[in-house]
Amino acid sequence: MPNPNQTYVLILGGEFPLRERVLAGALRASEGLPTLTLAKSRTSNTIKFFDGYIDADVSDPDNVLAAVRRYEHEHQATPAAVIPMNDFTVRSALAISTHYDTRHNSEQTVNQCRDKLLMKRVLQQAGLPVPRHGAFATLEELKVLAKDIGLPLVIKPRELAGSVGVIKVTDASRLESAFQQCIADIKALGGAYKTPEDVFLAEEYIPAQQEVSVEVINQGDLHRVVAVTDKYLGPEPYFVEVGHSVPSVHTGNASLVDLAERACAALGIQYGMAHFEARITPAGDIRIIEVGARTGGDAIMDLVERSYGVNPYQLHVASYLGRPIALPEHLDSRGLSAIAFLKAPEGIIQSVALPKSIPDIIVNMQVTGKPLDISEKPVSWRAREGSLEFFWKGRAPEAGFNEHLQTAQQFASNMFRVSPRA
Incomplete structure (x- = not known):
């Protein structure tokens, strides 16, 4: 002590x-x-x-x-x-x-990065590309926005994270049920995160060739991209993150790097790592989804460290301490890092059979699901039963990569025995 x-x-x-x-x-x-x-x-x-x-x-x-x-x-x-x-x-x-x-970071910056409506307004005023959007609190207000923005659209809580309550709506007849599910997903947290439960955002759905996050270090006027992460999502209408990999196939995308650094500057982020998320359309257009004034989760910082030999947490803490941010001009990748999440079928977990051996490319395995746990429908980060982390030395990122997801699915199918819920 x-x-x-x-x-x-x-x-x-x-x-x-x-x-x-x-x-x-x-x-x-x-x-x-x-x-x-x-x-x-x-x-x-x-x-x-x-x-x-x-x-x-x-x-x-x-x-x-x-x-x-x-x-x-x-x-x-x-x-x-x-x-x-x-x-x-x-x-x-x-x-x-x-x-x-x-x-x-200033109170204004913190509020702008927590409230997705304020965030979108600031980015839009700075001339940065964001989806068309609007705030709502009632079903009637959502119906008006659906007409203004058009379908499909995405609804989400304004101050939550981890895909909680984020739902795609493709048909006007589904607006009410989607809104009710969004509310139920928030209520299921039991107020654990002390966030408003009655303010929401609707935004234009952006078809994506790829969703990415960009990890940016900030210190005063310095805003520098450290790494780009490829994100892998489960089936719509939800946006559950089922895995990540570093480096991204978009690591060399100069427009993406520029937008991430400009977004951090526009929001006034002066300290620490920022987590920038965007969707890249099949035509190559970029739309900013959100920017967090904090490190990325889901072990993304660990993936960056394995691939580049730089611990982003060290940069994050150094910035808040006012220490110099020492980064080489160019970061060379040492290989491909990835994480994929274990997901048991829906129901009650009866038993968990751990594998007798795991391949060398799996550098860490965490199993959180245990007997008598309820395996929930995968609508947010909460519906996970563990994770696998991977590293392939010398491997480059590649379009269509999903080896980590397939391996995690195979492990989960062999590990978890589940019975239906009553």
């Missing part, structure tokens, strides 16, 4: 699954400063790797700030930097950073 009068690095969201490499990055960037995280439960598998933890609900800014102030009183230690790792932590990080006067 920190000694009296010490400072420490505080990681918000560092205990979340598939973000474990944040600790290695933080230790390198901070040059030995104690590194703490927040957790509202001592049952977390990862908090024991940090130098300590503060007991608080990471999504509740007032609660988090009060907990950090109690920690200061008890240990005479204050944060040198407060680092948000996902969308649900940026407002808490802002509250603590403002109180302790540490480096942070």
Whole structure:
């Protein structure tokens, strides 16, 4: 634990699954400063790797700030930097950073990156390509937008993530049922992320040859792309991410790189990694879907590190600490990294049979599904039973790549025995 009068690095969201490499990055960037995280439960598998933890609900800014102030009183230690790792932590990080006067993105930037309507407006005003869109709170307002924007369209909550409540609607007769499902998906979270549950966004559906994310490091006026990630989605009308791979087949797309860096500048992101998502149409046009002022999830940062030898978490923490961002002019790929998620059939998991051996290309396997768990319909990130991470040394990205998805599907079919729900 920190000694009296010490400072420490505080990681918000560092205990979340598939973000474990944040600790290695933080230790390198901070040059030995104690590194703490927040957790509202001592049952977390990862908090024991940090130098300590503060007991608080990471999504509740007032609660988090009060907990950090109690920690200061008890240990005479204050944060040198407060680092948000996902969308649900940026407002808490802002509250603590403002109180302790540490480096942070502005309140305006945080709000613009959390509220998808504000985000789209800022990007549109900057002349950047976004889908046609509009806000709604009622079914009648959604019906008006459907006429204005046209079908198909996509509806989503304005402040959630992980594909929760994101649904494509192709027929006007389906608007009401899709809206009701969107609401039900939000309610199923039980208010866990302290986000508004009654404001929504409708936007033009963009047919995509490929969906990508772009990982951008920001420090003041510096906005530089570190990597481009190919994203793989499950079947529509949902937009569940079933896998990712780095490098992307679009890594050399100069227009994509330019748009990602300009979007970060337009939103005023001055610190840390940003996670930019876009769809690329069959004609090659790019439409920005969203930009998060935080690191990408789903172990994307780990994929970047395996392929390029650069830990994005280290860059992220260094930026908030005001340390120099040291990146070579050009990053050479060492091979193809990928992740794919394990999905059991819908029903009640009766047994889980782990494989006796796994091929060398699988560098990590995490199985979260266990007997008596309910395997849900895959409508968001919550309906997963684990993950497989891959690395192929010297392999280049290729169009149509899906080997990681096929392998994960085969593993899941052999691992999980499921019975129907009553």
